[in-house]
Amino acid sequence: MKKFTDKKNKFVGQRLDKFLVTVFGEISRSRIQKLIDSGKVLLNDKPSKSSYVLRKDDVLTVGDISEEKQVLTNNKIDLEVLYEDKDMIVINKPAGIIVHPLDGGRYNGESVVNALLDKIDKGVGSDLRPGVVHRLDKDTSGILFIAKTKKGYNSLISQFKERTIGKVYKALVVGRFKDKEGIIDAPICRSQNQRLRMRVYYGEGAKEAISQYKVLEEYTFGKYALSLVEVKIKTGRTHQIRVHMSAISHPVVGDSIYGNKDVNSLFVKKLGLFRQFLHSGEVSFKPVSAKKTVVLKTKLPHDLEGVIGKLNKV
Numbered sequence: 001m002k003k004f005t006d007k008k009n010k011f012v013g014q015r016l017d018k019f020l021v022t023v024f025g026e027i028s029r030s031r032i033q034k035l036i037d038s039g040k041v042l043l044n045d046k047p048s049k050s051s052y053v054l055r056k057d058d059v060l061t062v063g064d065i066s067e068e069k070q071v072l073t074n075n076k077i078d079l080e081v082l083y084e085d086k087d088m089i090v091i092n093k094p095a096g097i098i099v100h101p102l103d104g105g106r107y108n109g110e111s112v113v114n115a116l117l118d119k120i121d122k123g124v125g126s127d128l129r130p131g132v133v134h135r136l137d138k139d140t141s142g143i144l145f146i147a148k149t150k151k152g153y154n155s156l157i158s159q160f161k162e163r164t165i166g167k168v169y170k171a172l173v174v175g176r177f178k179d180k181e182g183i184i185d186a187p188i189c190r191s192q193n194q195r196l197r198m199r200v201y202y203g204e205g206a207k208e209a210i211s212q213y214k215v216l217e218e219y220t221f222g223k224y225a226l227s228l229v230e231v232k233i234k235t236g237r238t239h240q241i242r243v244h245m246s247a248i249s250h251p252v253v254g255d256s257i258y259g260n261k262d263v264n265s266l267f268v269k270k271l272g273l274f275r276q277f278l279h280s281g282e283v284s285f286k287p288v289s290a291k292k293t294v295v296l297k298t299k300l301p302h303d304l305e306g307v308i309g310k311l312n313k314v
Helices: 016-023 029-037 112-119 150-161 240-247 261-271 302-309
Strands: 002-005 041-043 059-062 080-084 088-093 141-147 166-174 181-185 188-190 198-200 210-221 224-233 278-285 294-297
Touching (some): 016 041, 016 059, 088 112, 088 150, 141 150, 188 240, 198 240, 210 240, 224 240
Parallel strands (some): 141 278
Antiparallel strands (some): 041 059, 080 088, 088 141, 166 278
């Protein structure tokens, strides 16, 4: 049982459920709300509601929030290995597969982590995210790092933090660019109303996000102008490229959250594209035991290459 008092009034004005999400970072907001509804969270010794807005001198008592421990299962999924040594493995992740099981163990057995579980030492990363040092969205394909040892984990985390890992993506976006090269420097934070959605925001709590783009080719399809762009990300925020492209009115084709619904519908009906046109195609990094930088590149997967082949080049 834990008690929380806000003597310095740092959390006054926050919703109860949002405050607890910041305290217990590994627990989803939906689970926090269930704990509140079940009476495991008391406000001034009484049950409360998730929507309660915290006030000065409120005292929170949180009971046992542990749940039955999820045990990861090993599931053999064919994955293309681009690089492997004793400390790390780099794969070419296909679209449609998540990187690690979600909160509560959902999709256990259907993730990259499940497929590589027997390669990862115990204690590397968190229980449900062993070896995970970064992520790609379920419907984004391309190059993904997984650490196998603590040494590999610490090295990769350090390289990501110091921004020495190079990451280059390709995306098909709506519209034609006036400037064929540019930098999008716009901070990102989570949406206040939709937990799964991110947004560009210049206020408190937003994190620096920098994307550098270059137009590779221009196309048309139906009445729409399209651009194939290369995007180098200097930071690695959630949905960064998708949010940045949408913010400058060039949403990624097929993006169900930030995209153009009419364009997405056309590409589903005419070209059978059921996911965002976004691929992590190139990375550069330093292995733990090597002095030289390794550069890995992959081609666009067949589904995206097939789409390109049916567009009208300008």
